[in-house]
Amino acid sequence: MSEAVEYDVVVLGGGPAGENVVDRTRAAGLSxxxxxxxxxxxxxxxWACIPSKALLRPVLARADARRVPGLAGAVAGPLDAEAVFAHRDYWTGNWKDDGQIDWLESVGAHVYRGHGRLYGVRKVAVTSPEGEHHVLSARHAVVVATGTRAVIPDLPGLADARPWTSREATSAQAAPGRLLIVGGSVVAAEMATAWQALGSRVTLLVRGSGLLPRMEPFAGELVADALREAGAVVRTGVAVESVARDGSTGPVTVVLEGGETLEGDELLMATGRTPRTEDIGLDTVGLAPGGWIAVDDSCRVPGIDWLYAVGDVNHRALLTHQGKYQARIAGSVIADRVAGTTPLDNGRWGAHAATADTEALPQAVFTDPEAASVGLTLAEAERAGHRVRAVDHDLGKVSGAGLYADGYRGRARMVVDLDREILLGVTFVGPGAAELLHAATIAVAGEVPIDRLWHAVPAFPTISEIWLRLLEEYRG
Structure with a gap:
């Protein structure tokens, strides 16, 4: 190993969460x-948010246009798949990170390419692709932001069948004729939407009872109905027993429990994520390798004063925007601790606490229809012991929705805490529903009283009128 190079902060992992830690600590004057x-x-x-949304945007725009009188006939043909892929490739920088490197260098960060491992107290050892070795020493903090990778279940024949993960699903340059998708969560639902529209015959195989299990049940039901109408096959309550591929490029055969077989040209396993922590030196600081890294609300590892973990790797919320939020919290904590700011504001909704991870977590799913939610579902609120009421409304009966698209189908729900008269959660499902989400997030995170929400007047005629309808329903 070379002689240690000293910095104030060393960040292990250069995804959005890691980059945001860099942004915050550099802004505070830390090396x-x-x-x-x-x-x-x-x-x-x-391989995730950016390419998937680039694939999905033309799919959703065409679907919306087909519901608008006077425009539907103009978009009757198939998507231009090559143009869609080219647009996706542009947004990924053609899988080159020059722009990201330029930005990091512009803010004065030092970038080390290679595999990094914790190397004892406040140290990170780096092995470059060329075999060079460096030791980085942190005066104040090391932040782990190594993220996750797709889970490949231990099924007979699966590894040899070379299944797609989310990486292949978002970067493929051609639509497979027949695409089998195993899973029912966000990756499965979004990729089924994209590839069905791009020309694949999609079959979704879901072990559970429906899609999008972490949202209100009606969200998955509406998305599944739309996928079926688009030509996809959605099967629930099924489990895969084994997989085989015919040769190096032949079809994939999936055997379900019970013996039924299905054949496809590609198989996407969308069955969860696992932390990238198996070889990052956790054992050198007394932590078990290979697992999620537990943190407190400031994203600091309990018992290790200088070690933080942000993003997917801490398992608080596997969403890019939440990882960036955690990075902003952790960056502020590190900077203020260096500056000697005491005490830290780490109480509920404090400047140094990632409270939104548990109380106002927003998520948007870019299927057709879109599904968007923040906070608790009705079932989650009831399990937590709150006295609640769910208020539902048909989103399609809002005048703005009817003008947005003929035959608009959707649903909205707000979960009201009856003791405090605030919202604990909100869910919208329908075309364009993701753009309603931030207003709901503000209402939940801000704990805005129902009586005050009554004075937040939605513009007419917009889909946001759903807020008025929900409040009218609640007030009776």
Whole structure:
């Protein structure tokens, strides 16, 4: 190993969460190094949020246009798949991270390419692709932001069948004729929407009772109905027993429990995520390798004063925007601790506490229809012991929705805490519903009283009138 190079902060992992830690600590005047073994920008930029939304945007725009009188006939044909892929490739930088590196250098961060491992107290050892070795020493903090990778279940024949994960599903350059998708959560639902529209015959195989299990049940039901109408097959309550591929490029055969077989040209396993912590030196600081890294609300690892973990790796909320939020919290904590700011404001909704991870977590799913939610579902609120009431309304009966699209189908729900008369959760499902989400997030995070929400007047005629309808329903 070379002689240690000292920085105030060392960040292990260069995805959005790691980059945001760099941004905050550099803005506070701290010297910061970032270590990344793949592309700087991480999973979100190259194989998740950005490419998936680039694939889905034309799909949803066409679906919306087909519901508008006078426009439907103009978009009757198939999507231009090559143009869609080219647009996706542009937004991923053609899987090059030059722009991300330029930005990091512009803010004065030092970037080390290679595999990084914790190397005892406040140290990170880096092995570059060329075999060079560096030791980085942190005066104040090391932040782990190594993210997650797709889970490949231990099924007979699966590894040899070379299944797609979310990486292949978002970066493929051609639509497979027949695409089998195993899973029912966000990746499965979004990729089924995208590839069905791009020309694949999609079959979704869901172990559970429906899609999008972490949202209100009606969200998954509406998305599944729309997928079926688009031509996809959605099967619930089924489990895969084994997988085989015919040769190196032949079809994939899936055997379900009970013996039924299905054949496809590609198989996407969308069955969850696992932390990238198996070889990052956790054992050198007394932590078990390979698992999620537990943190407190300031994203600091309990019992290790200098170690933080942000983003997917801490398992608080596997969403890019929440990882960036955690990074802003952790960056502020580190900077203020260095500056000697005491005590830290780490109470509920304090400047140094990631309270939104548990109480106002927003998520948007870009299916057709879109599904968007924040906070608790009705079932979650009841399990937590709140005295609640769910208020539902048909989103399609709002005048703005009817003008947005003929035959608009959707649903909205707000979960009201009856003791405090605030919202604990809100869910919208319908075309364009994701753009309603931030207003709901403000209402939940701000604990805005129902009586005050009554004075937040939605513009006419917009889909946001759903707020008025929900409040009218609640007030009776």
């Amino acid at each position: 910061t190094a970032l270590v990344e073994s793949e592309l700087v920008g991480g999973e979100c930029s190259y």
